Amino acid sequence: MTGRYHETDPMSDVISDDYRMLQMISRFGITLGFGDQTVAETCTKAGVNTATFLTVVNFLTDTNHAHINEMVERIDLPTLLRYLENSHTYFIEYRLPAIRRRLIQAIDMRSQIAMLIIKFYDEYVAEVTRHMQFENAHVHPYVSALLQGHMGQQRISEITGQHEGSHTSIDRSLTELKNIIIKYYPSDQNAALLSDVLMDIYMMEEDFLNHCHMEDTLFTQCVRLLEEEVATSARSPEEEMPLEEGGNTGASKKEQEETLSEREREVIRLVAMGLSNKEIADRMFIAVNTVMTHRRNISRKLDIHAAAGLTIYAIVNGIINVEDVKL
Ligand SMILES: [Fe+2]
Ligand SMILES: [Fe+2]
The missing domain is CATH 1.20.120 (Four Helix Bundle (Hemerythrin (Met), subunit A))
Structure with missing residues (x-):
C-alpha cells in the first residue's frame, strides 16, 4: 500500500508522529490504550476497516495526493x-x-x-x-x-x-x-x-x-x-459524469484594502444601525440594486462580508458611534 503508514506499523507511531491524528482516531471510534499493537490489530479489535483507516491517515498526513485514485479504491x-x-x-x-x-x-x-x-x-x-x-x-x-x-x-x-x-x-x-x-x-x-x-x-x-x-x-x-x-x-443509459469540481481553487485573490467612498461609508454606517438593504435604499434615495453593488464593493475592499464584521469595522474606524449600533 502506498502512503506513509502501513498495517504493520505500531498504532502509537501514528499519534507520536502527528498529534492531530488523536482527533482522527477518536472519530473512528478507536480508544487509546493500544500498547504495542499494530494498526491492523487495533483496527480489527475496534471493528474498523483497516484499509479505510490507513487511507484516511495517509490522506491527512501526506498532502501530496498523487495516488488519490488508488486511495479511493481502498475505501x-x-x-x-x-x-x-x-x-x-x-x-x-x-x-x-x-x-x-x-x-x-x-x-x-x-x-x-x-x-x-x-x-x-x-x-x-x-x-x-x-x-x-x-x-x-x-x-x-x-x-x-x-x-x-x-x-x-x-x-x-x-x-x-x-x-x-x-x-x-x-x-x-x-x-x-x-x-x-x-x-x-x-x-x-x-x-x-x-x-x-x-x-x-x-x-x-x-x-x-x-x-x-x-x-x-x-x-x-x-x-x-x-x-x-x-x-x-x-x-441505465451511461451518463457522462461531470469532471472534478474546482474545489477551493476559485477563491478570489485577496486585494489590498482600498479607500472607501463617502457613499460606501454611509452604507456601512446604516448596516451597523441594523437597517436592511431596502431600508438603506429608501434612506439614501437609491435603488436596492445600487445598495447591493455598494455592499459588494465594500466587501471586496475590506474583505469583510458579514454585517457583524462591518459593524465592528464601523465602530473601530469612527464611522458610527457605539450608541447608534444595533445589536
Ligand atoms: Fe461534512
Ligand atoms: Fe461539507
Whole structure:
C-alpha cells in the first residue's frame, strides 16, 4: 500500500508522529490504550476497516495526493460515512461550543466590540451547523441508499450543489473573524488567553479544511464510482459524469484594502444601525440594486462580508458611534 503508514506499523507511531491524528482516531471510534499493537490489530479489535483507516491517515498526513485514485479504491464507503458523521458531531457538539466558551472568557463582554465578535462567531457556527446538518440529512442518506443499490433522482454533485454555505464561504467567514480579532480587538488584559483561543481557532480551521478536502475529493470520488456501479447494474443509459469540481481553487485573490467612498461609508454606517438593504435604499434615495453593488464593493475592499464584521469595522474606524449600533 502506498502512503506513509502501513498495517504493520505500531498504532502509537501514528499519534507520536502527528498529534492531530488523536482527533482522527477518536472519530473512528478507536480508544487509546493500544500498547504495542499494530494498526491492523487495533483496527480489527475496534471493528474498523483497516484499509479505510490507513487511507484516511495517509490522506491527512501526506498532502501530496498523487495516488488519490488508488486511495479511493481502498475505501470502504460505510466506514468513511461513519467517520464523516462522527466528525460532524464533534464539530457541532464539542469543538464549536468549546471555542465559544473560551472566547467569552478571553474577551471583555462589557465591550460592544466583544459582543459583536460573539455575534459574528455565532453566525459562523450557525453556517457550519446548517452545512453539516444538510449533509447528515441529504448527502449521507443518499449515499446509504446508493449502497443498498437505490439510485435517486439526483447525483452527488447536484445534491452537494444545493448546500446553503459552501466550504469556501464557511472558511472565508472564519478568516474574517480571525482578522477582526487580530486587527480590531484591543486585548489589554487577557492577551495570553486571547492568543490561546486564536490558536484554537487556527487548529479548528485546519481540521475543518481537512474535513472539507476529504469530502470534496476522497468521499465524492468514492460516491461517483458507486453511482457508476449502481447505474451500470441497473442497465441505465451511461451518463457522462461531470469532471472534478474546482474545489477551493476559485477563491478570489485577496486585494489590498482600498479607500472607501463617502457613499460606501454611509452604507456601512446604516448596516451597523441594523437597517436592511431596502431600508438603506429608501434612506439614501437609491435603488436596492445600487445598495447591493455598494455592499459588494465594500466587501471586496475590506474583505469583510458579514454585517457583524462591518459593524465592528464601523465602530473601530469612527464611522458610527457605539450608541447608534444595533445589536
Ligand atoms: Fe461534512
Ligand atoms: Fe461539507
